[in-house]
Amino acid sequence: MTAAAAPLLSIDGLRVEFDTRHGSVAGVRNAGVTMRRGEILGLVGETGSGKTLMCRSVMRLIPRPGRITAGRVEFEGRDVLAMTSSELRSFRAHDVGMIYQDPFSSLNPVFRIGNQLIETLRVNLGLGKAEAHTRALELLKDVGIPDPERRSLSYPHEFSGGMRQRVMIALATASQPRLLLADEPTTALDVTTQAQILDLLTRLSRERQMAVLLVSHDFGVIAQVCDRVAVMYGGYIAETAPVAAVYRGAEHPYTRGLLESIPRIEAAGHATRLPTIRGVPPDPNESLAGCVYKPRCPYALDSCDQVSMALEPVSPDHTTACPVRPFHGAGASQTPHAGAQV
Amino acid sequence: MSTIDVLAEPSGPTPAVEVRRRGRIVRDLPLEAKIGAAMLVVLFLAGLLAPLIAPYGQNQLDLANIFSGPSGSHLFGTDGTGRDVFSRTLYALRLDLAIVLAVTYPPLMVGVLVGAVAGYFGGIVDAVLARIVDTMIAFPFMILVIAVIAIVGPGVKGVLIGVPIVAWALYARLARSEMLVLREQQFMLATTALGYSKRRAILRHALPNLLRSSLIYSTLDMVVNLLLLASLAYLGLGAQPPNAELGSIISDGQSTLLSAWWVATLPGLVVVLFGIGAGLLGDGLSDGQLRGRLQ
Numbered sequence: 017m018t019a020a021a022a023p024l025l026s027i028d029g030l031r032v033e034f035d036t037r038h039g040s041v042a043g044v045r046n047a048g049v050t051m052r053r054g055e056i057l058g059l060v061g062e063t064g065s066g067k068t069l070m071c072r073s074v075m076r077l078i079p080r081p082g083r084i085t086a087g088r089v090e091f092e093g094r095d096v097l098a099m100t101s102s103e104l105r106s107f108r109a110h111d112v113g114m115i116y117q118d119p120f121s122s123l124n125p126v127f128r129i130g131n132q133l134i135e136t137l138r139v140n141l142g143l144g145k146a147e148a149h150t151r152a153l154e155l156l157k158d159v160g161i162p163d164p165e166r167r168s169l170s171y172p173h174e175f176s177g178g179m180r181q182r183v184m185i186a187l188a189t190a191s192q193p194r195l196l197l198a199d200e201p202t203t204a205l206d207v208t209t210q211a212q213i214l215d216l217l218t219r220l221s222r223e224r225q226m227a228v229l230l231v232s233h234d235f236g237v238i239a240q241v242c243d244r245v246a247v248m249y250g251g252y253i254a255e256t257a258p259v260a261a262v263y264r265g266a267e268h269p270y271t272r273g274l275l276e277s278i279p280r281i282e283a284a285g286h287a288t289r290l291p292t293i294r295g296v297p298p299d300p301n302e303s304l305a306g307c308v309y310k311p312r313c314p315y316a317l318d319s320c321d322q323v324s325m326a327l328e329p330v331s332p333d334h335t336t337a338c339p340v341r342p343f344h345g346a347g348a349s350q351t352p353h354a355g356a357q358v
Numbered sequence: 359m360s361t362i363d364v365l366a367e368p369s370g371p372t373p374a375v376e377v378r379r380r381g382r383i384v385r386d387l388p389l390e391a392k393i394g395a396a397m398l399v400v401l402f403l404a405g406l407l408a409p410l411i412a413p414y415g416q417n418q419l420d421l422a423n424i425f426s427g428p429s430g431s432h433l434f435g436t437d438g439t440g441r442d443v444f445s446r447t448l449y450a451l452r453l454d455l456a457i458v459l460a461v462t463y464p465p466l467m468v469g470v471l472v473g474a475v476a477g478y479f480g481g482i483v484d485a486v487l488a489r490i491v492d493t494m495i496a497f498p499f500m501i502l503v504i505a506v507i508a509i510v511g512p513g514v515k516g517v518l519i520g521v522p523i524v525a526w527a528l529y530a531r532l533a534r535s536e537m538l539v540l541r542e543q544q545f546m547l548a549t550t551a552l553g554y555s556k557r558r559a560i561l562r563h564a565l566p567n568l569l570r571s572s573l574i575y576s577t578l579d580m581v582v583n584l585l586l587l588a589s590l591a592y593l594g595l596g597a598q599p600p601n602a603e604l605g606s607i608i609s610d611g612q613s614t615l616l617s618a619w620w621v622a623t624l625p626g627l628v629v630v631l632f633g634i635g636a637g638l639l640g641d642g643l644s645d646g647q648l649r650g651r652l653q
Contacts, residue, residue, distance in 0.1 A: 109554075
């Protein structure tokens, strides 16, 4: 298992800035994460915490005028940020796949479903026409499209959101990538469909040894499918841990706050106030000294102004950016459930 | 951007299984588009088949029968030298429609391509191309064509050179603005994420989506170009006698409008029919597009 110990993906010290008229704004300030082969990592955080940018940085798909100004992104030991454009194209075509939040605009409306798949197979894998056709039908079947023979002739508008997301997954995984970037893939879907898509992702990940970076703001989704979770706040990673460990005992006050602000079904009928995190997320225009969470943190100390937001290990697979650790050894926060949104 | 049934067909991006849908595309068109299309088909066929269906040669004189009114033997009557106006109209239609197609569709392709590139890349590429487009559009169209004619001499050559120089610019502007919307669509992002080349992303994935509105606009553009052609011929700057153009026939008949109304009026009616047909088609297609979007 020595080979498996080398990370599949490692992001380190990533900084993404947007040049605006009023100077540059950092969407991701200093964030790092590592992923192992075949693992499902959840990246959770509120709107604007930088999780989507983080996810897109892996493929160097930062929307203009954003750019990566510092840090390293390494995939299987290769420096993604140093790739030439042809290396980058091959990397995108073979090694990583990506699916998006909105299944309604992720397929080209003028092409039949089957042809979009066939094109990818032919262009990226160099398959012949007949071979690509057979493979496309297999892929559609594999992602749960019934009657692929007939459905492959349909246009995207004839499909439901969930079906489109399945096709998108087939498209993104057609070239057997080792990593799938899933940017809130179930946000636009209803709960039943959401569960089906998550099951599909989990199954594909297991069957094909494909790692999945699942971006979500829904702790329930993360709990359902992920092996590990990375919590993002204000452009930094606040905590990374195995999912179970987070629920057993989150170390960062922000993670704790998130978990506590999830409504609990057991509390239904009791007139208890739902705990919330006071204040608002940090303004990306301001650069704060010390811990970004300090203004909202109920456990903040004066020394928090000197915190570097660097991750420190709590246990071998659990790191936190909070050196104060007010809960160390304090035990479990509550167990979350599906629908628990940040 | 949901359906494209209406105009996806001409670009024919999916040859393997296209056949099955073709009937439906036509059937789904609004009635007015069908009527318009039928009128255009009749006119184009009449032009195309002119040598076969024209009862007389376009310059065949019949001095015994000058200025005879419309009748069974001369459907549109005859002119001052006894030439059959119907036959001349057919030949004129043939020439004019060929020119109209030649000065409408090649510039459409160029314009859509330029607009797609400008919109896709944005930044400096867009800024430069957009300024060129602005310059072209700002140029007085008719004056430019007449200036070209002044250089190359009267005849259809002036139109064939002068119109395309300017005509692509409007399509470029149209396609550029559509591309700006399109490139934010996730399926365009997906072309990058799937590792497709920029060329493939633009030509194969963006272009079919951009062509729709340009093709709809082109039905109006054809009418504008036909009218321009007729105006130039009317001014004597078009095809030179004895070759007939719709404008020159109308111009010839004008002097006898009161005594032999048919010489100018009936070919004029053909121009009007073309305008109505193209208008109905364009209208119907954009309605169809709207309907598709609402689905």
